[in-house]
Amino acid sequence: YGGINTFAHLPHVFCLSQPSETFDIALIGAPFDTATSYRPGARFGPRALRAGSQRQIPAASYNALTGVNPYASWAKITDCGDIPLTSFSSELALAQMTSAFEEIMTHKTPSGGSPLLVTLGGDHSIILGALRAVNKIHGQVAVLHFDAHLDTWDPRFYVGTPFTHGTMLNLAGREGLISNNSNVHAGLRTALVGMGDYRDDTEQGWLRIGSEDIDDLGAKGVVEKIVQRLKGKKVYLSFDIDTLDPAVAPGTGTPEVGGWTMREVKRILRGITTAEDVELVGMDIVEVAPAYDNQGEITALAGAQVVFEVLSGYVKKGELAGKKAA
Amino acid sequence: YGGINTFAHLPHVFCLSQPSETFDIALIGAPFDTATSYRPGARFGPRALRAGSQRQIPAASYNALTGVNPYASWAKITDCGDIPLTSFSSELALAQMTSAFEEIMTHKTPSGGSPLLVTLGGDHSIILGALRAVNKIHGQVAVLHFDAHLDTWDPRFYVGTPFTHGTMLNLAGREGLISNNSNVHAGLRTALVGMGDYRDDTEQGWLRIGSEDIDDLGAKGVVEKIVQRLKGKKVYLSFDIDTLDPAVAPGTGTPEVGGWTMREVKRILRGITTAEDVELVGMDIVEVAPAYDNQGEITALAGAQVVFEVLSGYVKKGELAGKKAA
Amino acid sequence: YGGINTFAHLPHVFCLSQPSETFDIALIGAPFDTATSYRPGARFGPRALRAGSQRQIPAASYNALTGVNPYASWAKITDCGDIPLTSFSSELALAQMTSAFEEIMTHKTPSGGSPLLVTLGGDHSIILGALRAVNKIHGQVAVLHFDAHLDTWDPRFYVGTPFTHGTMLNLAGREGLISNNSNVHAGLRTALVGMGDYRDDTEQGWLRIGSEDIDDLGAKGVVEKIVQRLKGKKVYLSFDIDTLDPAVAPGTGTPEVGGWTMREVKRILRGITTAEDVELVGMDIVEVAPAYDNQGEITALAGAQVVFEVLSGYVKKGELAGKKAA
Amino acid sequence: YGGINTFAHLPHVFCLSQPSETFDIALIGAPFDTATSYRPGARFGPRALRAGSQRQIPAASYNALTGVNPYASWAKITDCGDIPLTSFSSELALAQMTSAFEEIMTHKTPSGGSPLLVTLGGDHSIILGALRAVNKIHGQVAVLHFDAHLDTWDPRFYVGTPFTHGTMLNLAGREGLISNNSNVHAGLRTALVGMGDYRDDTEQGWLRIGSEDIDDLGAKGVVEKIVQRLKGKKVYLSFDIDTLDPAVAPGTGTPEVGGWTMREVKRILRGITTAEDVELVGMDIVEVAPAYDNQGEITALAGAQVVFEVLSGYVKKGELAGKKAA
Amino acid sequence: YGGINTFAHLPHVFCLSQPSETFDIALIGAPFDTATSYRPGARFGPRALRAGSQRQIPAASYNALTGVNPYASWAKITDCGDIPLTSFSSELALAQMTSAFEEIMTHKTPSGGSPLLVTLGGDHSIILGALRAVNKIHGQVAVLHFDAHLDTWDPRFYVGTPFTHGTMLNLAGREGLISNNSNVHAGLRTALVGMGDYRDDTEQGWLRIGSEDIDDLGAKGVVEKIVQRLKGKKVYLSFDIDTLDPAVAPGTGTPEVGGWTMREVKRILRGITTAEDVELVGMDIVEVAPAYDNQGEITALAGAQVVFEVLSGYVKKGELAGKKAA
Amino acid sequence: YGGINTFAHLPHVFCLSQPSETFDIALIGAPFDTATSYRPGARFGPRALRAGSQRQIPAASYNALTGVNPYASWAKITDCGDIPLTSFSSELALAQMTSAFEEIMTHKTPSGGSPLLVTLGGDHSIILGALRAVNKIHGQVAVLHFDAHLDTWDPRFYVGTPFTHGTMLNLAGREGLISNNSNVHAGLRTALVGMGDYRDDTEQGWLRIGSEDIDDLGAKGVVEKIVQRLKGKKVYLSFDIDTLDPAVAPGTGTPEVGGWTMREVKRILRGITTAEDVELVGMDIVEVAPAYDNQGEITALAGAQVVFEVLSGYVKKGELAGKKAA
Ligand SMILES: [Mn+2]
Ligand SMILES: [Mn+2]
Ligand SMILES: [Mn+2]
């Protein structure tokens, strides 16, 4: 509970002003929520996630089920702080974050590669900037999208701006940033305008795994279906906290009842991130709005754990591939 | 988040003073909690449920799993506001609500039939008035009672009045309002005075499905068992929010640990309301007490979703039976 | 606690689509918070204020100290519902609200005059639209601005847009909507960029009464100073809930410790609104953000009371001027 | 924080079944809230008040300003537990509590006198039973009524029962239990049906001190006015927690903004209870509803302190009159 | 909701000062949290658990699935109040609680045997004192340890004291209090220092059942595995509330996402406590920290239910063994 | 709301490992609460205070009433992070913090003097280490102690350790760290063991200003009395957040009703810190326990403001003495 709160007590460098700084994994906060359609407050997500990660102590973060301690490994992980973002203009904020994400992605790993981008949101719209940056390095990626919602809606349905937390995956597709035949939604259960939403979504290259599907497939079946879809792709994993049931993650802006539990999600994330043919190039955790969290801060804990699980798989695979601590 | 909060932004008419108003489905609040035995506050349930329904926007409420948008269909749905009810006297309140429910049930659908009565509670006692009104139109109905509790207890056990939220189903049976051989409890897990409670309950015509039974039967098995019981009957569906686990629905007066999740409940409700031989004539959602809800208002969200799921099934079946939007 | 929640149970007409509707006083919600600089959430202010006003029952709302029941008087008061506003674009929202406020101000009182505009915010930026509308009818008005903050800051200090909840009074001045020599800040205690802020503010025509000034002047002295300033003017009264101490009104976006209490504020409002030479033409209550309110909803109660006190004074003066209930 | 929670760790005897038990001061809980008009929950008041009193440790409860430790003195103080009360029927509950209070008042002090009755409410209606019991021993008493509300309203205004938390002082007057010329309201600020409420109240024998009067009189002036009124009378002191500002005591059912602070109230209570000619014969603290209290439990703390302050004055006066610890 | 809060309204005797008092089951609170590593507050656990048990009314506590009412049976159950414990020194507190637990265990049952010890924690460290006391009577016991954490960590990892809530099972092993080949962890999911933690744990005699294992084994399989391990042993059951998912039990100090639900836990507890060859000699419920619980007090409810379920099994087995109410 | 949370966005250096780092003012967190007697949780005080200071932006922190921006001035202010402290042993923690505070005080200002020590607590016991460190540089200091409590109690009254948050000023006196004739308590209102507490306190060199004294003296009178006492001394200012009324600062461990408001405290702090003959050498803000704060985080805001006000006075006086920004 002590110390300036960086994520998991990791070292902090404000990477945006230190271009020569190297790291294997860059954590960066994107405190923005102007693209939210209902309850705002995700601008405080980065603070909440860092607070929620304080029991992740590098010296005691061995993940027994994955078989690795992601914070004591070959990987140099840096908490790059937050991107300065205006809340007054979505357009300007999009420009600001795009530029910052791109800047992060120009950094090198100690061995000269490109780092894994890990964003602490912020509402879900921040993925557009992140995908632009990832795309610049990696080209088109497949998106694994955990969410209760589609987020591929046509901007026409929205008043005031095309850039919202319900449309940015549609925009990403139009900009050619992502695959048009290998993306996946997982945890879906939103109401729709109509079945046309699904047709549009399919055309944009998405496979849909609904929240209730896990009752038929089991976590294992969900993993298989996702891995099948992503196999051989560069993958960007995006985790909207509203994937989880509101009982598990009340602190979010557009909660949908009937979601997954963290026991399920941990299994699924472990399965996917350690799968052989899935190459992770970026991830985010978004839509954590602490004003709606409960006194025990369970939403923030869940969000911080999502990062821990994904990093565990990523670092484990590096380890298996022969990477060693310097 | 804008606008005067009617349920799901539906049109509001104070039906009690507009006898000629027609509707296929009448929503009406019953803000009453004097029959509560432990934590009061369900008198604010109607307000909480309306607030919790605000993301149910008629233009975007297509239920993908049911295949219908209940708010954009053949059905004319009206939010009739609340019944004015005293909190000082259970007896007087019972008279007030009985008269109001009966008044609602004298209204006609646009095509000349009887509307579906949907009550936003209030504590569970309000069902007695609703059943009296439904009975006047439909005769004896089978009750599908989602609840952690029996609510068929003998009024002798209670001090001060026979009319409480633990006895009203017993009273309904004595008044001959409900079937004496085809009712169902679902989600049951309350402690008892003794096994005699179950014997009495059976004699009153109830089948009991316990909360843990779903672990053996699955949601599908639960649906089958219920549909088997209700087949061919006119059914009144009553949903006590304490059916849900306190983690899912903390905002209630007599929470019982070990309940169902909304993922389970959504499946069950879909299965039952779309079953061929089950004819719904009324429903309620009761025991939402927002003072005990958490900051994310998850209990209210769950309660509002219960209404959405039941209406989806009801409207879908109407659609399948050939009903069309005017 | 029963019934669809209009403000103080007043009759609801969606005035924006009913141009011929008359009223002496129009209440209208402006659910918007995209111009907020810190904690968002004031978009839920109208809902919170309406909930907080539910114990203001027209039949029992006699204000003993003012000597009037504002809800049972000569004045026809209508709750016009909320203005539909986008949260995605400040510019578009400003256009939307300007047009709506202007529309409201084109309505007539039953006796053919112009109604009093009462806005339920929303963040403070909504005043710009309101002042545009009021100005169209009344010309330049003096603004009585209760706030911990100046809100006359130069838009240059803000990134992304000139239109924020800290600059809109500066914009109003530039647009010529308000007096340049008779405005008043009351309750001020914000930190500044520097003393230049005060020089700019003075040049824009403002007198500043600091939060601590009441300890020297007393509530009576504060009233005198304000009335002296406003005497003979048409006055628009704007009440930022952060005028109050955070202990009294925690539910707001940019709280400043050391504010006023409601006992003080009630006295001040009574003094000003019943003063002979002060002619009120509009008011608002802004910056109520219920996500930060406490379980007892004290911020919403305070905000609703501010409306009640101002309306009491306004109606009383009408009564003294000979207005009678129809 | 340890031990079974009796009030201030005082010894517990369930006095109602121990008629020969003696005590100088009897504390008894009245967990009842069916006579509440808005937010219920005061039935949990006794539990909250006992929890809020846990830092009142008998060995360290010396009140420096009064000059006494009420829990280590001549006075034998017993926590008598709670009266078993139904919530289902106001009438029956009134009978139950009347009988219990009368039973308590038949107990003797160790020296053969009558004990001081101290009730932990419950909503305010419980005073009627308490006054009946006090009246049986002491005849007509003057009531010192701290409250934001009148509570002398005519039962005609209420639907369902004459016995409510807004009418019971009217009923007490009709029953001849209290003085008809020496009662006092302190802290008053409720809205009225009309000025007739004040006329009725005056006729029932009440003097009114409004919440804002303290700004003119000071705490000292308030004390003088009250003592002047009560001088020479047997006095029953009733403290509705809504006397306090909602910022100070949010956990209550019918909060009214603009109330007193505990710093003011402590001074006033000390002044009155140590005044020479005021003879206290009973007291209560009512309307504490913990569901609306904040996480820091400040309402319960305030309520428990009111008891501590009154007992300090009472015990001090006994000490000055020569009473000694046995 | 009425009455001084003893656990489940059971009779209270402060057993520590009444050595001749007999009981079959002793409930005792251990309000201590100085051995907590993260969020403190479990010192208020006993108060919270007693409040959370108030709906367990002896006359209506028949457990239908176990077939017994533990509070109306052969077993005399006493709430012994709390052990007075310092918070300032872990060492002194350990001495205090050891002595108190030993004192409780010297009491006799009405029929001359040794009582079942039931401790309401407090943080988990309190088990060390309890095990010392149980060991004095029963010799080495097998520990069934429900927890997200190992709690067998080597004291070397901790700074300041060997006695913490993460090391006390290691200490218990070193003191020879517990079996070194038949203990079980259930619900485990903590991060580790490294796999060495598991090796140490195994050497100390522990079997580990992870939180996710239930997804493969089912509750039934978990029961079988545990019973297999404990068969024929005297068993001490310790329940750390963080076994439960944070959604189910947010009110605890070191929450770990991905835990069990109460529906699962109830099944498991029933299975184990009614198993033929498992002889229970003591239990505790620990780590309930109400400051982090939500407004609905769901953590306290869950903790109180754990006690109820274990007592149900224990009393049922006594009944089956021929014990009868006196 | 963005960025890693240092206090007021000030630069962070972990000073304890950077001995050559210079600063005029060192902020350092002391996350410790094992010396707390009632509600623990102040170990999270530093995190809460840093979060509560986020609206103190260096570029816009001009204090209009003091006439200075403390964060844009001659003073180099550094957030030194937190002292690593065990929670398991008060004795060890005292040694750890003493050593850390002494280390901080060996640092130099850029101009070669000694820095001002500003500690973010932690419970109040942390002052003992701070006073040891300050004493090493400055010799005996006068303590200005804002608190509801004496904190000079004799360690004999406490069980387990002499070092608690109620005794450390007594210990400081015995160690000769502080003046024995010029200390001041301000805001006092605690209950006592007896009047002997005051005699002891006087003998230890303290003057007592009670909470209610401000009603007679006014804030100005309080300032005068304090300045009179401290004139010509080196002063250490300690601010226990429980000085404030629980309505203003609910988030603390031993709240006492009837405290001061922030409007009063701001005046008093300004008066004292800008007084000519008062030389500040250190300060702390202690006892902020966020688990008990409300959703609006008002306690943290108040605590952060106390730091801002004291620094404003300190920096202003430096400015008046001719110090200039480098
Ligand atoms: Mn999303
Ligand atoms: Mn989503
Ligand atoms: Mn029910």
Ligand SMILES: [Mn+2]
């Ligand atoms: Mn129920």
Ligand SMILES: [Mn+2]
């Ligand atoms: Mn403003």
Ligand SMILES: [Mn+2]
């Ligand atoms: Mn403001």
Ligand SMILES: [Mn+2]
């Ligand atoms: Mn009252």
Ligand SMILES: [Mn+2]
């Ligand atoms: Mn009242």
Ligand SMILES: [Mn+2]
């Ligand atoms: Mn444990």
Ligand SMILES: [Mn+2]
């Ligand atoms: Mn644990």
Ligand SMILES: [Mn+2]
């Ligand atoms: Mn202190």
Ligand SMILES: [Mn+2]
């Ligand atoms: Mn203190």
